[in-house]
Amino acid sequence: MKLEIGNFYVKDIIFGLKTGYKNGILTVNKKEAIDALNPEGKLTNVDLHVARPGEKVRILPIKAVVEARARLDGRVTFPGFTGATAACGEGVLYALKNMSVMAVGKYGGRPEGMVDMSGPAAELTHYADIINLAFTAENVDPTENRGDITKTNLNYRIGAHLLAEYLGKTVLTQEPEAWERYELSDVSEKKLPRVVLITQHATSSRNPGEYNDMFYGVDARYLVPTLIHPNEMLDGCMCSSSVMPACSHNCTYSYQNYPMIKKLYSGHGKDIDFVGVIINCSFEETVEKKERAAIRVATIAKMLGCDAAIFSQLAGGHCDVELFTTIIKLEEAGSKTVGMCSENPGRDGATQSKTMLDARADAIVSTGSNAQAIELPPMDTVIGDLNSIGRDRYPGAWEYDYILGPSLRPDGSLIVDRRIILDNDGAPGWSNKTCKDF
Amino acid sequence: MKKIIMYLNQFFGQIGGEEKADYQPTIHEEMIGPALAMAPLIKDGRITHTIICGDDYMNLHPEEALEKIGEYLDGLEFDLLIAGPAFLAGRYGVNCGRVCKYVQERFNVPAITCMNEENPGVDIYRKDIYILKGGDNAARMRNDMPAMARFANKLLNGEPILWADEEGYIKRGIRQTVILDKEQTAANRAYDMMLKKLRGEPFESELQIKMEERVAIAAPIKDASKARVAFISTGGIVPADNPDRIPSASSTRFGRYDISGMDRLEPGEWISVHGGYGKTHANANPNVIAPFDALKTLVKEGKIGYLHPYFYSTTGNHTNQREAARMAGEILEFLREDGIDTVILGST
Numbered sequence: 001m002k003l004e005i006g007n008f009y010v011k012d013i014i015f016g017l018k019t020g021y022k023n024g025i026l027t028v029n030k031k032e033a034i035d036a037l038n039p040e041g042k043l044t045n046v047d048l049h050v051a052r053p054g055e056k057v058r059i060l061p062i063k064a065v066v067e068a069r070a071r072l073d074g075r076v077t078f079p080g081f082t083g084a085t086a087a088c089g090e091g092v093l094y095a096l097k098n099m100s101v102m103a104v105g106k107y108g109g110r111p112e113g114m115v116d117m118s119g120p121a122a123e124l125t126h127y128a129d130i131i132n133l134a135f136t137a138e139n140v141d142p143t144e145n146r147g148d149i150t151k152t153n154l155n156y157r158i159g160a161h162l163l164a165e166y167l168g169k170t171v172l173t174q175e176p177e178a179w180e181r182y183e184l185s186d187v188s189e190k191k192l193p194r195v196v197l198i199t200q201h202a203t204s205s206r207n208p209g210e211y212n213d214m215f216y217g218v219d220a221r222y223l224v225p226t227l228i229h230p231n232e233m234l235d236g237c238m239c240s241s242s243v244m245p246a247c248s249h250n251c252t253y254s255y256q257n258y259p260m261i262k263k264l265y266s267g268h269g270k271d272i273d274f275v276g277v278i279i280n281c282s283f284e285e286t287v288e289k290k291e292r293a294a295i296r297v298a299t300i301a302k303m304l305g306c307d308a309a310i311f312s313q314l315a316g317g318h319c320d321v322e323l324f325t326t327i328i329k330l331e332e333a334g335s336k337t338v339g340m341c342s343e344n345p346g347r348d349g350a351t352q353s354k355t356m357l358d359a360r361a362d363a364i365v366s367t368g369s370n371a372q373a374i375e376l377p378p379m380d381t382v383i384g385d386l387n388s389i390g391r392d393r394y395p396g397a398w399e400y401d402y403i404l405g406p407s408l409r410p411d412g413s414l415i416v417d418r419r420i421i422l423d424n425d426g427a428p429g430w431s432n433k434t435c436k437d438f
Numbered sequence: 439m440k441k442i443i444m445y446l447n448q449f450f451g452q453i454g455g456e457e458k459a460d461y462q463p464t465i466h467e468e469m470i471g472p473a474l475a476m477a478p479l480i481k482d483g484r485i486t487h488t489i490i491c492g493d494d495y496m497n498l499h500p501e502e503a504l505e506k507i508g509e510y511l512d513g514l515e516f517d518l519l520i521a522g523p524a525f526l527a528g529r530y531g532v533n534c535g536r537v538c539k540y541v542q543e544r545f546n547v548p549a550i551t552c553m554n555e556e557n558p559g560v561d562i563y564r565k566d567i568y569i570l571k572g573g574d575n576a577a578r579m580r581n582d583m584p585a586m587a588r589f590a591n592k593l594l595n596g597e598p599i600l601w602a603d604e605e606g607y608i609k610r611g612i613r614q615t616v617i618l619d620k621e622q623t624a625a626n627r628a629y630d631m632m633l634k635k636l637r638g639e640p641f642e643s644e645l646q647i648k649m650e651e652r653v654a655i656a657a658p659i660k661d662a663s664k665a666r667v668a669f670i671s672t673g674g675i676v677p678a679d680n681p682d683r684i685p686s687a688s689s690t691r692f693g694r695y696d697i698s699g700m701d702r703l704e705p706g707e708w709i710s711v712h713g714g715y716g717k718t719h720a721n722a723n724p725n726v727i728a729p730f731d732a733l734k735t736l737v738k739e740g741k742i743g744y745l746h747p748y749f750y751s752t753t754g755n756h757t758n759q760r761e762a763a764r765m766a767g768e769i770l771e772f773l774r775e776d777g778i779d780t781v782i783l784g785s786t
Contacts, residue, residue, distance in 0.1 A: 123617055193636050259625040271633055308632050336635045338628045343645065345613035350565075353613050357647045363635050364645040365628045368615040418615070429625025434644050436601035436616045437609040 002183040003231040004092045005069075006176025010099040013050045013133050021171050026096065028133065028167070036166035037159035043137040049383045051117050051132045058379040059134055061112030061388050062422050063153045064103040064160040064240060065127060065251035068096040070168030077165040078236040078252075080217020082158070088216075089231030094171050100127065100253050101164045102134040103156035104384040107147040108392035113246020113422030121376050124368075124421045126430045127253075134383050135163060147392025152209045153242040161239060161252065182231050184276075187269040193307035195272045196335070197260055198225075198297055198326065199233070199428070200314035202241035202250075204283030213250075214239040215279070223281040225296040227304075230261045230277050238279070245395040247370040247424040248315035248342065259429030260312055260340070275304045280311075280326070283318040290322050298329035306335045312427050313341035316370075320355035327361045338363040342425035343435045344371045347417060353435065367426050368433030370396075370418045373404065378412030386412060396420030440483035440594045443511065444473040445521035445537045447530045451490030456716075459529075461492030463503050465510040472583065476520065479587030483517065483594050489537075493529040496536065504540045516547060518590055523552035523582040524559065526574040526688070535563030542567060548593050552586045560608055568599075569608045574688060661743075665780040668746035668773050672754030673727035673786040674712025675703065675720065686713030687755040692765050694772065698747035702731035714755035715786050728784060746778050754785055 011024035019029045034046045051057040069077050072092045076083030105112070115127045122128035139145050139155055203223045205211035213220045216237055228237065233255055240252045261277065268274040278297050284290045301309055309330045313323045323339055330337045343353035343366055353369070389408040390399045396419030397407040407416050418424045425431065448454055448461040450471045469477055470488045477485050489507055496503045519541045521534035531553040538549035552570035553559055560569055570589055572582040585606055592599060601616060602609040627644075634641035659665045676684050682693040697703070708724035710717040725731040728749060736742040750769050754762070773781065 195632065259623060260628065263625040263629045267629065308636050310628050310632055336632070338632045338635065340624050340628050341645075343613055349612040349614045353645070359647045361647060362643055363631050363641065364643045364647075365624050365631060366644040367624045368617075369613060372615055426624060429623055429628065431624045432618045432620055432622050433615050434618060434627075435613045437603070438599075438601050438612040438614050 001090050001229055001231055002181065003089055003235055005180040005182075005234075006092065006094045007097045007178045007180065008094065008171050008174070009097050009177055010131060012052070013099060013131055015048065019167070019170050021096070021174065026099070026167070026170075033163060033166060034135070037135060037163035038137070039162065042140055042155045043159060044140050046135055046137040049134045049136065051134060051383060053117055053122075053129055053131070055117045056380040057117040057383060058114065058381070058386065059102065059104060059117070059132065059383040060114035060386070061105055061108030061384055061392070061394070062102055062115060062134075062246070063105055063112055063156040063242065065132075065253040065422070066101045066160045066164040067253050067256045068099065068101055068164040068167035069093050069236070069256070070165055070172055072172060077168060078161050078217070078239050081214050081239045082161050082165055085216055088235040088237040089229045093235060094168055094176060096167060096171065099131040099133060101160050101167065102132045103153075103160040104134045104136045105153070105156060106136075106138050106385045106388065107145055108388035108394045109147050109151060110149040110245055110393065110395060111153065111242045111249060112394065113249060114420050115422050116376060116379065119377050119379070120374060121421055124418060124424045124433070126426065127422055133167075135159065136384055147388060149393055150205070150207060150211065151242065152211050154210055157240070157242065182234060182265055184229070184274060185269060187273050190269065190273070192269070192271065192273040194275050194305050195264060195308045195310070196275050196278060196301050196304060196306045197230070197264055198278045198280050198309060198311040199258070200280045200282050200312065200319060200322070201238065202243040202314065203281040204318070205241075205243050211242050213241045220281075223279065225278050225280045225293050225300065227300050228277050228279055230265065230274070233258055233261060233277055244315055245419055246422045247396070247419045248427070249423060250314065250428060251423065254423065254428050254430070260310060263429060264310070272308070275306060280322070282314050282322060284322065290325055293322065294326040294329040297326050298333040298335075301330055301335050302333040309335040309337045311337060311339045312429065313339060314427065315425070316342065316344045317355050324354075324356045324358045324361055328358060331360055336363075337361075338365060340365045340367060340427050340429065342367045342370050342427055342431075345369055345435070346371050347373050349438065366435040367431035368424065369435050370424050373415060373417050376414040376416065389414060389416070394420050440517040441515055442480065442483050442485045442590070443514070443516050443519045444469070444476065444485055444488045445519060445534065446471055446473070446488060446490050447533065448490060448492040451488065453490060453492070459492045459494035461490065462495055463489060463491040463506045463510070465489050472523070472579065475579070475583050476587060479584055480594075481591050483590075486516065487514065491533070493533060496533040497529050500536060504536065507537060508540070508544055511541065511545060516545075518547065518593060519549035520586060520590060521549065521551040523570075523572045523579065523586065524557060525572060525576055525578065526554040526557055528558050531557035531559030532562060533559075535559040535567065535569065538567040539563055550586065550589060550593070552582050555608060564608045565611050568610075571606050571608055659780055663740055664743040666744040666746070666776070666778045667733070667742050667780045667782065668748075668750070668776075668778045669728065669730070669733060669782050669784065670750040670769060671728045671784045672752055672757070673720070673784060674710045674753040674755070675708055675724050675728045675751050676711055678707055678709050680709070680711055684711055684752060686711050686753060687757075689753045689755075689757045690761050692750055692752035692769065695749045695751065696747060697730055697749045700730070701734050703728055712753045712755055712786060714753075727786060746773065746776055748772065
């Protein structure tokens, strides 16, 4: 199974008459792009904006992030989600690098986050390092426009994936500037240590409707851990949810560019024999289900003859129990396991940072605290709605706090918890942060 | 020029030794003892006053002592209080922590101290104040003073205080984000950690999980008249010539002495070498520390089944946990040979 990704490195995005890519400049026809992302007219007041690294720009509430891609052979980019179901992981993809497509609304809430393109918050997320083409919109259905905790954001999520596909198609007639090639070649004769990656996915919402991660376009609720080829993950088999708080929100962009998968590929045939990815569920509501998931992960790893495993955790709380339970089972099954996770030691840093701790998990990479408060300066431009801070129910922002005052101050500066920063955790491997003892 | 207050006990304040431990707080417009060594190490500040208080007085009358210190400081301008260093001295360490916490809270001025990690003051005050990691005895002053001065200079200059291992202070139980170099991604770190774990090479988990090692309390002896009993002391009782050269503090050795032929420990033949308590009573009657008079009587009366013929002794004073655990393991081998099922551990 060979996946080839032909890359085009975008240096800037401008708006113009004809959508096209030339010499690193992506020109976007606004009307055409908006029609592409909103085919059924379920969104209104749609507009497009460009946010570049270093600019004094604040984007919120962000609902989805996708990398712009398309395929040569006509299959849809996100099988099952933006079109007919088809296999992922094989063939040729074209990708626009150094940029993302972002869906931004008016109302925030639990799964929505913020990105600053400069200032102290820009250091906390990889999305500040790329050019973001953000569309802003509201739902036509007024009941969908609300700043509460649970909403599917489905029109935004589908819109972002469709816009990504529309932009990807503009380069299909051109020659890529560089290629990435992914193939799990047979290196068994080298007798290298066999390594599996465990990724954890938003599968927790039992509400009817499509809240969770979409696996081949199907809501991943009730997922039982399953072995997939790493190429499937890099190739759009998983589209992101509307469940996790922003700091822990693994967007589709993150799945398409999963840093830990790329790192394991770089060592395949040299240090290790990378055998695959086990997609794991999260927030299972009973101990028995958590145990069952851990047993499934460990059993698959054992059947694959794994010597080592890396577990990339999603969020905390329930997931802490799932992380530690699974690590213990993997170790018992003979896999030396490393966990990758964020920590939540409370705003003052003085609380135990994981819901469960077990000394048998002796190799943990911390991706930083998502609970620490941070003060952020005002920005010149806001894409979205700054007044969603304080008004809407974001984890990590508040209307008023007796010690810290309001999150949103009259001059547009903020005091928030890092929880509101989109992918502050960076647990798929992005994060260049850690936690230290002070 | 920033202003600093020093806090010292009666010994380092040059008032006197144990006999002056009840010395009440005084303040001096001069540098005394360690303050003189500290002064040249401070870059942009000077030590304006030294406060001295006896260890026992502060320990027995903390409220009065702290209030007095508060009164002394009320009229003064200062930017930092430095207490100690206190090494492994238990009362001094606790008092340094106590004074720092009090001054920091009452005057909203930073207060720092320095002591050995095993000083009881650490567990009580590490969450409240910065405690620099210090040596276990006064000979380590030459290391402790520059460490305190370097940290004091950072505080006085308003420089950011980095994490505990980087700065050399004892962890306060606070976890915070640190941003690393761009290439130090979690993916790169996890990959390296995995390879090291696979290869059996040392690595450091970024979330260290230590489950406290607790020794379960033994079940009660059902019938003492059948018990095989041994006695071990950390009270420093040894034969008068101290043949094993058991030290007065920070012991790494224990003595094993045959007491089978005697009914009690005779004064003069046995002495205390312990450096942590007044030895007058122990030397007048060593059985107050190691009660072999009582144990032998209980054996004769049939209330204890059997007494191990050897007496094990060391000094618990400043002895660290690691050494203590090692010595216990070595003593256990002798006890197992003799089928001992009950140990009485006496301190001072």
